[in-house]
Amino acid sequence: MAERLGLQAVRVPEELGGTGLGLEEQLLVHEEMGRALYGGPFVPVVGQVVPALLGLADDEPVRAMVRQISAGKLIVVPAFARWYDRNASLPVLRDGDNLSGVVPTVLEGLDVDAWLVPALDGDEPVIALVLAGDQHSMVTPLPSADLTRRFADVEFSGASATVLARGARALEAMEALETGAVLALSAESVGIAAEALAMTIDYVKVREQFGQVIGSFQSIKHQVSELFVLLESARSALAGAVDAVDQATAMRTASLAVARRRCGSTGFRIANEAIHLHGGIGFTWEHRIHLYYRRAKTNEVLLDERGTQARVLAASVSELYAHGNGIGRVP
Amino acid sequence: MAERLGLQAVRVPEELGGTGLGLEEQLLVHEEMGRALYGGPFVPVVGQVVPALLGLADDEPVRAMVRQISAGKLIVVPAFARWYDRNASLPVLRDGDNLSGVVPTVLEGLDVDAWLVPALDGDEPVIALVLAGDQHSMVTPLPSADLTRRFADVEFSGASATVLARGARALEAMEALETGAVLALSAESVGIAAEALAMTIDYVKVREQFGQVIGSFQSIKHQVSELFVLLESARSALAGAVDAVDQATAMRTASLAVARRRCGSTGFRIANEAIHLHGGIGFTWEHRIHLYYRRAKTNEVLLDERGTQARVLAASVSELYAHGNGIGRVP
Amino acid sequence: MAIRATTTLDEIAAEAHAFLEPRVARLSSDERFGEGPDDLVGTGLQRGQSELDEVEAARVWQRQLFDAGLAWVDGPKEYGGRGLSGAHRSVVQRVLSEYEVPNTACFMVGHDIVGPTILEHGTPAQKAAYLPGIWRGDIICCQLFSEPDAGSDLASLRTRAEPTDQGWVLNGQKVWSSFAHFAQIGELLARSGDPADRHRGITAFLVDMDAPGVDVRPLRQITGSEHFNEVFLDDVAIADDRILGEVNGGWQIALTTLSSERSLMGDEHSGLVRDPVRRLFDLAEATGAAADPAVQEVLAEAWEREHIVRQTARRAMSGDLGDASGSVIKLLMTDDLEFYIAAATRLLGTRMVVDTGSWGTYSWNQLVLGAPAHRIAGGSDEIQKNIIAERILGLPRDPRPSIPDQPSAPNTTRRTTSDAHR
Amino acid sequence: MAIRATTTLDEIAAEAHAFLEPRVARLSSDERFGEGPDDLVGTGLQRGQSELDEVEAARVWQRQLFDAGLAWVDGPKEYGGRGLSGAHRSVVQRVLSEYEVPNTACFMVGHDIVGPTILEHGTPAQKAAYLPGIWRGDIICCQLFSEPDAGSDLASLRTRAEPTDQGWVLNGQKVWSSFAHFAQIGELLARSGDPADRHRGITAFLVDMDAPGVDVRPLRQITGSEHFNEVFLDDVAIADDRILGEVNGGWQIALTTLSSERSLMGDEHSGLVRDPVRRLFDLAEATGAAADPAVQEVLAEAWEREHIVRQTARRAMSGDLGDASGSVIKLLMTDDLEFYIAAATRLLGTRMVVDTGSWGTYSWNQLVLGAPAHRIAGGSDEIQKNIIAERILGLPRDPRPSIPDQPSAPNTTRRTTSDAHR
Secondary structure (H helix, E strand, C coil), X not given: CHHHHXXXXXXXXXXXXXXXXXXXXXXXXXXXXXXXXXXXXXXXXXXXHHHHHHCCCCCHHHHHHHHHHHCCCCCEEEXXXXXXXXXXXXXXXXXXXXXXXXXXXXXXXXXXXXXXXXXXXXXXXXXXXXXXXXXXXXXXXXXXXXXXXXXXXXXXXXXXXXXXEXXXXXXXXXXXXXXXXXXXXXXXXXXXXXXXXXXXXXXXXXXXXXXXXXXXXXXXXXXXXXHHHHHHHHHHHHHHHHHHCCCCHHHHHHHHHHHHHHHHHHXXXXXXXXXXXXXXXXXXXXXXXXXXXXXXHHHHHXXXXXXXXXXXXXXXXXXXXXXXXXXXXXX | CHHHHCHHHCCCCHHHCCCCCCHXXXXXXXXXXXXXXCCXXXXXXXXXXXXXXXXXXXXXXXXXXXXXXXXXXXXXXXXXXXXXXXXXXXXXXXXXXXXXXXXXXXXXXXXXXXXXXXXXXXXXXEEEEEECCCCCEEEEEECECCCCCCEEEEEEEEEEEEEEEEHHXXXXXXXXXXXXXXXXXXXXXXXXXXXXXXHHHHHHHHCEECCEEHHHCHHHHHHHHHHHHHXXXXXXXXXXXXXXXXXXXXXXXXXXXXXHHHHHHHXXXXXXXXXXXXXXXXXXXXXXXXXXXXXXXXXXXXXXXXXXXXXXXXXXXXXXXXXXXXXXXXX | CXXXXXXXXXXXXXXXXXXXXXXXXXXXXXCCCCCCCCCCCCXXXXXXXXXXXXXXXXXXXXXHHHHCCCCCCCCCHHHCCCCCCHHHHHHHHHHHCCECCCCCXXXXXXHHHHHHHHHHHCCHHHHHHHHHHHHHCCCCEEEECCECCECCCHHHCXXXXXXXXXXXXXXXXXXXXXXXXXXXXXXXXXXXXXXXXHHHHEEEEEEECCCCCEEEEEECECCCCCCEEEEEEEEEEEEHHXXXXXXXXHHHHHXXXXXXXXXXXXXXXXXXXXXXXXXXXXXXXXHXXXXXXXXXXXXXXXXXXXXXXXXXXXXXXXXCCHHHHHHHHHHHHHHHHHHHHHHXXXXXXXXXXXXXXXXXXXXXXXXXXXXXXXXXXXXXXHHHHHHHHHHHCCCCCCCCCCCCCCCCCCCCCCCCCCCCCC | CCCCCCCCHHHHHHHHHHHHCCCCCECCCCCCCCCCCCCCCCCCCCCCHHHHHHHHHHHHHHHHHHHCCCXXXXXXXXXXXXXXXXXXXXXXXXXXXXXCCCCCHHHHHHHHHHHHHHHHHCCHHHHHHHHHHHHHCCCCEEEECCECCECCCHHHCCCEEEECCCEEEEEEEEEEEECCCCXXXXXXXXXXXXXXHHHHHEEEEEEECCCCCEEEEEECECCCCCCEEEEEEEEXXXXXXXXXXXXXXXXXXXXXXXXXXXXXXXXXXXXXXCCHHHHHHHHHHHHCHHHCHHHHHHHHHHHHHHHHXXXXXXXXXXXXXXXXXXXHHHHHHHHHHHHHHHHHHHHHHHHHCXXXXXXXXXXXXXXXXXXHHHCCCCCCHHHHHHHHHHHHCCCCCCCCCCCCCCCCCCCCCCCCCCCCCC
């Protein structure tokens, strides 16, 4: 779908074969992907790899790669776990081109042409490119609750790698991979929530019990209103993150943490309530609402693995408030 | 009121001039006191001091004191902060009869005949009795949000003290003071919640808007139902604590922690919602509901100062589950 | 076995132990984390031979219990019961829970829902015909109440019962029926009067599930399991003596059945999921998260919730909550379930949604997928709140075009069945 | 001052700074924890000379602002406005917020609620008579909408307006009126038609608050403050030219007023309480609790909530939320307030309810006592949810005996006024 529409080129500048639109437009596409539960590698390719490569696009081979991605001829996804799990270790690069390490739970890590792999060369961070098909790269598909998306563990054991960036440039690219995932999945969760709520509103307007549509019962009305408020709060969290991507680190980190927490939890909460408000039909296999519920849960944990973002957020805000500079103590 | 009814003797055995009823009957009285927002020193005298003294009642002077309390002739309250604040320090006893130290926020610590003071004599815990009126005891009344109950800081500076118990017996008495406060205030909070909910149900049955009593709106009905469920949960928490007072330490501590948390928070939550469901009239000074709200908030913080009980609870349950004996690790 | 006129609670307990000890193993009181199956919800939810084998094992076991006088402890002797009190029954249940007995969930609808209804409303002939078989394990029961367009609003049901020369003929469709695919009888509600009469035009029948025209089809849930059924009735002939209660008096029967169902829901926490709070504590310990104060607070609340449900069930047993008990406990439990899911999510992260093969991790996803049904089954959250508001607290009924006798709840048992509530 | 036809945003900002710099001090951008007043809600809630002094200071200040062309930046020039855009107004407000200007809360009802209603519905003579005075600080306004038996259901109001030879005479009682005790005019709704006509029999008047028969009495709140008033109307004579809109057309006027009020509620977070989240972080730091991971999670959520309200207000300014903005922001804010109270309770313990004299501790109790009013003022939580469900999401209206044009909300501003909703 995305290939035919050329959506994978949404952010790529025109001179590299893209449509050159902005971040907000890109996120609208992710939101629509969420509404439609699109299952391909759109988030990792368009949300993560393209922004990361654009930061390295003074390099001609990288520019060529971006052109191929824009044209839908190349699928590159990150083999990177640290964007969702802060404690994940990175693969190790040896002899300048030899990569080893396991990257767990790689989003759409299967059937790709190449992986973009943040790694360590000694103490130095690098961004490596590993072409798929090598016998030194092993992909293990993982069963998942999310039926519209695939995950795999990717293990490199002496895989042949090309280094695209080192040091500060590599760190920037890693940050782009993380920010890209956060914004794309947050937008996707907003889309999931919006679609689940819309389906629910449509349903309660027609489903009758006790001689009236159930949407006329005040309890149902108020539940739906509360979900609407929650959805708007998630949209605000996402808007705040977009607004802060170019701000100083503390504000940027705090705002991204809010988007991670609020968009992820809202997607799950609304999908859950949507099932409930659909009554019995909502927990039958043939109704599509459970696919939203599954995806929403998956996004929730990817965006805030084990609730780690709360502390990230608190620490960033303390920095914003310039704590640590001393404050009067309450006895 | 309590004196006239002889309620202060509810738990005292008949041979000491009391009515000799059980813990559950005593707690029913505390619940009624909560409903009526009784303001005297009932909790500290009947809920705390009497049980503590009964544990020391093999001593004739203590028995005499219990008789006087039963007869309503003597008001003794604990000067003890550790039952609500686990980190509070104890006054210090020197030379066997000389007590010094500040006890903050003593419940109904004013206008008493004597204080029962857990203290330290060197490393040894003691229970001391200090008669009021001594110039070495200073009482500072504290402004409080709770308009139906009084608090004071009590400072002893070389006050003359009689030691009633030492060592293990003193520790038992301290535990009785704490358990007594927890059960009495939990029961009181249940009473506050029950009365606030009953007032609310009465009100929504008669207040009309849009040509019907507001209690016929489903949103109001469901809110009230949720509060009813919450009230029942608090009653269950209290019943569980009563059931566990004679059980092994871990279960007892866990059950008391649940009562502290659930009864305290339920009292405040229901009083808060009761104000809301009373609409504008609910936040006028002349309507008595705010007195419940104030008392409920006070009980909530006394029962779970700074949210400390969650960890007490978790630690006790880990002990119950015999953790620390080793468990397979999840990689 | 000779049964004395009076049996003490201790005696019945000893008798149960004596029966069980030689037959089955005692449950280990200290199940080890990381060993054995890591399922969090009941098993046997897939169709096929293994399910049928399990049902057969249950039947064999139930027959032994029945013959030993331990199946229907508080039932009347003339219908196969032991004639003792509810307290005796509780004692036997507690003793049974200490042993590794076969899973007898397939009898739940019969024992706890349909059986009590027959006992209260059946003719002597019906009682004699069904009750011993239900308790002996010969007759598995199902409920045939809910319809696609009659969930919470059960009184709008449309399955027709038309009188014939020989009795009645039934036509219509039922949904959310647990155990219908191996049940012998179903308690069915059908419209025998004018639809405008709503609850006053309904008759209750006891339908043979192998009668011609009864077609049972599996309904797949979002968990992937096929626990429920759709049941189609196509010109099913049924005799007059299969009517439970009066013609057009089925609503009264339904109220009894629904009330039994609600009581069942509030009966015990343990059946819903396998010891979830203990599993959370173990998981926190095993992952090292237990050292985190914020995690400790989550664990504390989890235990608090479970403890409160247990204490509430204990109070309910002694009658403290009156008619509110089923609704109160159900609302607490469904809310608790959401909390446990959130707690597990916090401990597991991605392992909650991706199967890494690690013991006791991905199995929590069973709970995520299973939870939504619990908020609907046996009367939705909303229905329970209406019941409390109207019947317990005396608030006015909702304004409605036509008002049924009660905001009805559907045919269902907790872990077993459910309903199309909206 | 010469005003050019076009003024850029930068120019108006510079102009505001130039006006303010010589007159008042800049606010310190880094208010020190532990210094200055520790109040968490607005001041001036006690009656007496100090309140009157504050009002007088506000009038003097407002006159200077008006004369400088900075009072009503986006108002039409013929009525004393500056004739610029809403964006210019926002810029001036932002600049004003950077200085220690006098508290002008007493003008809020006039500027944000009654003024806009007069501008939209008033006759040219009414606009000329009132608007310049309202913006110059000469006229303080109040709302006279709610009655003891007409809160959420405003259309059931009973204050009577009877026609006379000279105009009308008013009789009745109003409640929850902020600023009525020093207001010059009140926007009043009275029943001019049949009560059965509900919202179709209501007329809006602009009443002189010093007219004979108007009796203003303070209403004490649970905070102890006397912010609101009861207003009794006893044969108050009023001329025809004080009617706002049409006779029996007052409901339309009320809708405009209520809508302005809702927008005001969603305008800015900061007016509600003084920077509560910053205060929570400071308090956690000052008490040492900030090192506790569980406390960090509470703080994180507090900041998240405030951040989301700010972002929502920003989106609302650019029209993203359409008509839902006021209701959405109000619901978020009232819920946030409860959360901040719980967070402070966690940090303070007994110091929340007992005044130990320690800076910035017991003052949080102001919030505990003030919070309930916020869930009612300006339309209760329930009314806001109905508005969203019915007007934004298109769900059916509640079944009601008689249906008003809207589930009405009462006369009120956020921190200032309120209503007897039930």
